[in-house]
Amino acid sequence: MTHQNHRTGKLPHDPASFWRADVEFPEFPSLQEDLQVDVVIVGAGITGITSAYLLVNEGLKVAVIEADKVLNGTTGHTTAKITAQHDLIYDEFIHNIGRSHARLYYEANSEALEFIKNTVEQHQIDCEFSVQDAYIYATTEKYARKIEKEAEAYETLGIEGGQVDSIPFDIAIQNALVMKNQAQFHPTKYLVHLIKHITEKGGLIFENTTAVNIETGEQPVVLTREERRITAKHVLTCSHFPFYEGLGLYSTRMHADRSYALAVKTKKKYPGGIYISADEPTRSLRSVMVDGEEIVLIVGENHKTGQGIDTMEHYKALEAFGEEVFGLDDIIYRWSAQDLITLDKLPYIGELTSGQPNILIATGFRKWGMSNGTAAALLFRDMIVGKDNPFQKLYTPSRFYANPSLKNFLVENANVVGQLIKGKLDSPKTTPEDLANGEGAVITLDGHRKGAYKDDAGELHIVDTTCTHIGCEVEWNSGDRTWDCPCHGSRFSFTGEVMEGPAEKPLQKYDYTMLDNLTSEDSGY
Numbered sequence: 001m002t003h004q005n006h007r008t009g010k011l012p013h014d015p016a017s018f019w020r021a022d023v024e025f026p027e028f029p030s031l032q033e034d035l036q037v038d039v040v041i042v043g044a045g046i047t048g049i050t051s052a053y054l055l056v057n058e059g060l061k062v063a064v065i066e067a068d069k070v071l072n073g074t075t076g077h078t079t080a081k082i083t084a085q086h087d088l089i090y091d092e093f094i095h096n097i098g099r100s101h102a103r104l105y106y107e108a109n110s111e112a113l114e115f116i117k118n119t120v121e122q123h124q125i126d127c128e129f130s131v132q133d134a135y136i137y138a139t140t141e142k143y144a145r146k147i148e149k150e151a152e153a154y155e156t157l158g159i160e161g162g163q164v165d166s167i168p169f170d171i172a173i174q175n176a177l178v179m180k181n182q183a184q185f186h187p188t189k190y191l192v193h194l195i196k197h198i199t200e201k202g203g204l205i206f207e208n209t210t211a212v213n214i215e216t217g218e219q220p221v222v223l224t225r226e227e228r229r230i231t232a233k234h235v236l237t238c239s240h241f242p243f244y245e246g247l248g249l250y251s252t253r254m255h256a257d258r259s260y261a262l263a264v265k266t267k268k269k270y271p272g273g274i275y276i277s278a279d280e281p282t283r284s285l286r287s288v289m290v291d292g293e294e295i296v297l298i299v300g301e302n303h304k305t306g307q308g309i310d311t312m313e314h315y316k317a318l319e320a321f322g323e324e325v326f327g328l329d330d331i332i333y334r335w336s337a338q339d340l341i342t343l344d345k346l347p348y349i350g351e352l353t354s355g356q357p358n359i360l361i362a363t364g365f366r367k368w369g370m371s372n373g374t375a376a377a378l379l380f381r382d383m384i385v386g387k388d389n390p391f392q393k394l395y396t397p398s399r400f401y402a403n404p405s406l407k408n409f410l411v412e413n414a415n416v417v418g419q420l421i422k423g424k425l426d427s428p429k430t431t432p433e434d435l436a437n438g439e440g441a442v443i444t445l446d447g448h449r450k451g452a453y454k455d456d457a458g459e460l461h462i463v464d465t466t467c468t469h470i471g472c473e474v475e476w477n478s479g480d481r482t483w484d485c486p487c488h489g490s491r492f493s494f495t496g497e498v499m500e501g502p503a504e505k506p507l508q509k510y511d512y513t514m515l516d517n518l519t520s521e522d523s524g525y
């Protein structure tokens, strides 16, 4: 195994995902012409690729377009647990959406797990798939009680598992709950295999092809940034944050959450199983064997995107936890991931807006994208071929559960408004001269708020900090050296390029040497 950022005993300098290393990714051209297909799929992560796999198997003509490279978004930065144990959720679901819907959620995710398992077996995919028990543990009394409630919910819903006295780690726990026979795998190895199958069956895949709009109608048309048109009977938007919202108001119904991951070699042997803490800050654990080497993944430190402390501190906290629990020999990768959380914590999967059956969306997987993304693909397949699916109503984006959706709607949007105002009022004291090499910050330049990053060679990169989505102020993410938006999670490189939507346009760039010679009036900002 090659280690991209190897620095024994220290956090790697550059962020890079373990799942992107040592896997040969196929490459695809960008779309150069207009197309007519049965189904166009926007986004080449687990949802888009699994949907394409299922639909080419139905004999449909499918095109997948991806703004970046295949499997490089959330799917390339996951923990890759395949489980229906989505931290503490079933007790809450029973209260908020009812017992039968809570049970359906469990079934949808269990079926997704079964589908992945069968697909791995059927195609003999070498992707380190293994069945594991999943544990959630509490280290405080408050969360020990919540686990008790969750255990009661398992019993009510007939979920296989229950409370256990201990977990095999040096962590002082007060309670834990197991869900039996869950799984883990290597997601990109699995999906690269599905991609091969898709292309062998005539499916088309295009990289570096950004969808920017949809013309609705009987035959919707996806328009790309390069002004290509893809006409289809069905459009699937699987692009994490929807690139097209229609009248679905998704920006007001989701928030983005960022979490951090380390891939480490440990002194102590990993005892098997997949784990997550119920308490804050979250700690999530699993291991993976690669070439006979055991690698442990330590994930957690979630916070709203653009609203955390200095992001390197999150990696350091995971490092300290790993050191305490396992003893660390080496940290070989570090990366962060972004997830979208809906108002009621259920993903939005189905018609983008009700009454529009030919434009479907899947988003808001709340960190559990391996199972929910696969469940979305299975649902899409059934909706397109006209087969009943028991989970369609559960996931439909037009649902509305007054509790907790209404309260969360108000909280989320108050948060966005708060961020919008707060960003405008902040007047940072930092100036470009204060920045060391490799450092970034929001600065004040000629009385105006700007974003500045001084690279390792001392060159300054200055951008306007106003997000091009709807105008919140981006914040510096020191761990990834990106500008992150606290409102809906758009992320930009230090040069201002869009790395993650919903924003489509780059941040405005400024040339510092030119700025230096101009007054603020001359420079027009």
Ligand code: FES
Residues within 6 Å of the ligand: 467, 468, 469, 470, 471, 472, 485, 486, 487, 488, 489, 490, 501, 502, 503
């Ligand atoms: Fe919506 Fe930035 S992502 S304002």
